[in-house]
Amino acid sequence: MSNTETVKELRNLTGLPFNEIKKALDAAGGDKAGAIEVLKGRGATVAEKKSSRITGEGIVEAYVHSNKKIGVLIELLCETDFVARNPIFSELAREIAMHVAAMDPKDSKELMGQPYIREQDITVAELITQYIAKLGENIKLGEFSRLQI
Numbered sequence: 001m002s003n004t005e006t007v008k009e010l011r012n013l014t015g016l017p018f019n020e021i022k023k024a025l026d027a028a029g030g031d032k033a034g035a036i037e038v039l040k041g042r043g044a045t046v047a048e049k050k051s052s053r054i055t056g057e058g059i060v061e062a063y064v065h066s067n068k069k070i071g072v073l074i075e076l077l078c079e080t081d082f083v084a085r086n087p088i089f090s091e092l093a094r095e096i097a098m099h100v101a102a103m104d105p106k107d108s109k110e111l112m113g114q115p116y117i118r119e120q121d122i123t124v125a126e127l128i129t130q131y132i133a134k135l136g137e138n139i140k141l142g143e144f145s146r147l148q149i
Contacts, residue, residue, distance in 0.1 A: 006032055055140045057084045061093035065101050069149045072097045075142030083137045092131045092139070099124060100146050108141055 003025065010021045010032065021035065028034030055077035064071045076093040083089050095118070096111075105111035112125040119127070132139050 003030065006030075006035075010035060055079055055138055057081045058142065059084050059090065059093055061090070061097045063094060063097035063101055070101045071147045072100045072144065074100060074144040077140045077142050078135070079137040083135050086135065088131065088134060089139075092128070095127070096124065096141065097144075100144055104146060104148075108144070111141070111144070 006025060007018060007021050010025070011018060024035040024038040025032075027038050057080055058075060058077035061074050061076060062071070063074075074093060074097045076089070076096065078084050078089060095116075099114070099117050100111065102117050103111075103114055105114060112123065112128075114124055116122050116124050116127045122130075128139055128141070
């Protein structure tokens, strides 16, 4: 696979900018798996740097399961209205709401530590970290509520 194809594949997989992917591939000596690990490390670094920023904007996401027996409301917070209106941010909110519907966490601490339902090798907290790296803003989970009949 050519370097350009690898960059495109990693771009589709991570949603990160091309220049970040290229730097990660260079740092990993062209190894795709190594580049993914480099990108994960950079995402954690970005999230750590942004963690003290105030999250005064965000959205409320609602999810009702197809059987109409489970419903979830979550509050997902970010720094700016610009990111709050971004479809990628809404995608994260929906993913977390579906996770809450499926896994029924008792509180935020339990939720953040749970393996993410669509990708069992990462936690919900790590999923949020990935989106912080993609969007370049601090993201925090606010309150959530799950109802079941």
